[in-house]
Amino acid sequence: MAVVRFQVAVLSAAFALCTAMSNPALAQKSYDNGASDTEIRIGNIMPYSGPASAYAVIGKAEEAYFNKVNAEGGVNGRKIKFISYDDAYSPPKTVEHARKLVESDNVLLIFGSLGTSTNGAIRKYMNEKKVPQLFVASGASKWNDPKNFPWTMGWQPSYASEAKIYAKYILKEKPDGKIGVLYQNDDFGKDYLRGLKDGLGDKASMIVMEEPYDTSEPAIDEHVVKLKAAGADVFISITTPKFAAQAIKKAAEINWHPMHIISNVSASVGGVIEPAGFEISQGILSASYTKDGSDPQWNADEGMKRFYNFIAQFDPKANKLDAGVVFGYAAAQTMVKVLQMCGDNLTRDNIMKQAASLKDFAPDTLLPGIKINTAPDNFAPIEQLQMMRFKGKTWELFGEIISSDLGH
Structure with missing residues (x-):
């Protein structure tokens, strides 16, 4: 009997090993700074004050969306910790906050920070540190330069x-x-x-x-x-x-x-x-490229129904007429999609790999027919608009x- 039990144990171990080898996701979890079995730390920099403070609603909508995801169990069981700082649309402050997020707060990545000059001020630093500067909230053409800046990607049309x-x-x-x-x-x-x-x-x-x-x-x-x-x-x-x-x-x-x-x-x-x-x-x-939250034509749209329910539950102070809320929701939804695609391989390298392999992804608040597509040589997720x-x-x-x- 002892021999039989030993043989069964050996076979079980061998089977487990083969299963692990055939499915790398089960074999091991890979983390960089900012990720663990329980948490994903995401940094953000937004003009909550200053001349561009009208965009503050974007950061608030993103935070609310991550709260929604956390309330529903997180991403693959991990809760998102969203750390967002106010740079007042001032590039020197952006630099200061980016360093704090990467070196003190130990975030896995910086997501959705707003502004062209502000993001431009931290692009070299982020790429030298090899920390994703993902889905920049600015339509500057320069975010689509994977050859020279492989850690920086835009989101909206240029x-x-x-x-x-x-x-x-x-x-x-x-x-x-x-x-x-x-x-x-x-x-x-x-x-x-x-x-x-x-x-x-x-x-x-x-x-x-x-x-x-x-x-x-x-x-x-x-x-x-x-x-x-x-x-x-x-x-x-x-x-x-x-x-x-x-x-x-x-x-x-x-x-x-x-x-x-x-x-x-x-x-x-x-x-x-x-x-x-x-x-x-x-x-x-x-x-x-986004649906208008003030337009009744979208009232029966399934994606916008989810958006309106989100506002009611998680962002009740938000003005659904504000395009920034629609934008923040869709950008955060794209970020969560990438994290889901990463599975248990939450390394910075894999974050960029998955972000560069989005195929026909359609967040709830994008116009019908407009989809997100990326590739290793195309860091411009949205390239369509309607007058x-x-x-x-x-x-x-x-x-x-x-x-x-x-x-x-």
Whole structure:
């Protein structure tokens, strides 16, 4: 009997070994700093104060989404610890917080930090440390550079791609237009401007004035006045929410009614249009890749039902009209998807590997037909948009979904 028991034990051990070898996920768990059997530590840097504080709702929505995931048991049994700091949209503060998150808080990665200049200030550091700087909340083209910065990846469509779509629309609808551009005097604004000129091609001379502003300015009224005086009948406002609302108000005040296009980052009904005034915002144009939380057409949409339930349960103070809430929810959902794909291999290397292998992933709040795809040589998850016009109290989508690949 003892011999039989010994043989059974040997066979059981051999079977267990074979099973483990055939399924590496069962064989061992792999962790880097910030991950364990019970926890995943995620860092974030957001402008909860300062000139871009309208975006604070993104960080709050992301935190609420992770709270939802934790309440449902976490990711593969692990709870997410979300550590988010306020940089007031100031690059030196971003650097300070990134170092603290990596070196003191021991996060596994930094996710969804907002801003072009702010993320630009920490990109080299993150790549030298080989810590993922994942799903950057900025549409700068430079986040899609896996060859030189393999630890940094964007999330939303690039500003340059969006601007090319506007250029295409202007050339079709107002080929003789005179374009006045108000742009933020940093990488964010310059990226848009470059994309607009690329999209206009040999018609770039349609731009009659390029007017920069700094985020330290309390108001941009005088810039709007100058653009009207330049004879512009197309007004492109490459601005963050506070200044986008100011520009809408000032244009109405001086009785200027050009074709008015605002960048997607300032297309929030609750954060920009409502504060500026519904009446004076009629007909404004933009482009989107997310569903509008204020639009009743989505009330029966399964994805938006889940979003509304999430707000009711986990983020009741959030304004569902605010595009930042929709954005934060979808970005956090993408982050959780990557963590789920990692299984028990929660190394920084595997985080980037899985982030670069997303296939047709559709977060609840993205427009129908828009899906997230990445590859080792493509760090641009979303590359599609649809034009929209403001009417009544909501955005009205029109035309087809347009790919940012406008070469054909």
